Amino acid sequence: MAFKxxxxxxxxxxxxxxxxxxxxKSHIRIDTYGTVDELNSWVGVMGDYCxxxxxxxxxxxxxxxxxxxxxxxxxxxxxxxxxxIPDLKEADILLLENEIDAMNELLPPMKxxxxxxGHLAVSQSHIxxxxxxxxxxCCVNMQEQDLFVxxxxxxxxxxxxxxxxxxxxxxxxQLGVAEIPWKPRV
Numbered sequence: 001m002a003f004k005x006x007x008x009x010x011x012x013x014x015x016x017x018x019x020x021x022x023x024x025k026s027h028i029r030i031d032t033y034g035t036v037d038e039l040n041s042w043v044g045v046m047g048d049y050c051x052x053x054x055x056x057x058x059x060x061x062x063x064x065x066x067x068x069x070x071x072x073x074x075x076x077x078x079x080x081x082x083x084x085i086p087d088l089k090e091a092d093i094l095l096l097e098n099e100i101d102a103m104n105e106l107l108p109p110m111k112x113x114x115x116x117x118g119h120l121a122v123s124q125s126h127i128x129x130x131x132x133x134x135x136x137x138c139c140v141n142m143q144e145q146d147l148f149v150x151x152x153x154x155x156x157x158x159x160x161x162x163x164x165x166x167x168x169x170x171x172x173x174q175l176g177v178a179e180i181p182w183k184p185r186v
């Protein structure tokens with residue numbers, strides 16, 4: 001018999017965290033890991049628009065780490081020590097920092113705020129960056145409500161949003177697309 005994708009257990013608006021604890025689907029923990037899942041999808045779209053093999057590889061690594069972040073957020077923190085859940089490592093943040101530094105070596109210095117746009121790949125990177133910032137804000141909100149969030153998750157999302165911004169600039173350069181300066185009305 002084939003595995004059924006629907007279980008009907010969420011039909012009344014509840015879902016289970018990893019560990020079995022039932023919570024409303026509107027719970028901030030569910031919203032937070034749902035936002036990370038959305039981010040993972042946008043990073044996948046970015047990879048679909050990339051032709052550079054190294055960048056595609058790094059984006060796949062990021063998707064893997066976002067599953068790690070999602071599993072951390074989806075876990076009941078009272079039961080998590082009893083389970084084997086993958087963890088983020090400082091090396092994951094270092095990878096992002098090294099990639100940012102390498103791309104910045106090739107990019108011209110920023111002289112203005114940049115508007116998203118110019119090419120679908122650039123715009124997708126900006127969307128991913130915005131969703132990443134939302135995921136980070138959700139994690140901080142959880143922390144402010146005394147709900148456990150691994151501090152490395154917040155640090156990773158913060159650095160990832162920086163990475164995604166630099167990727168948008170890098171892609172514009174690779175594609176030969178001029179960055180669109182913000183020219184405020186005065």
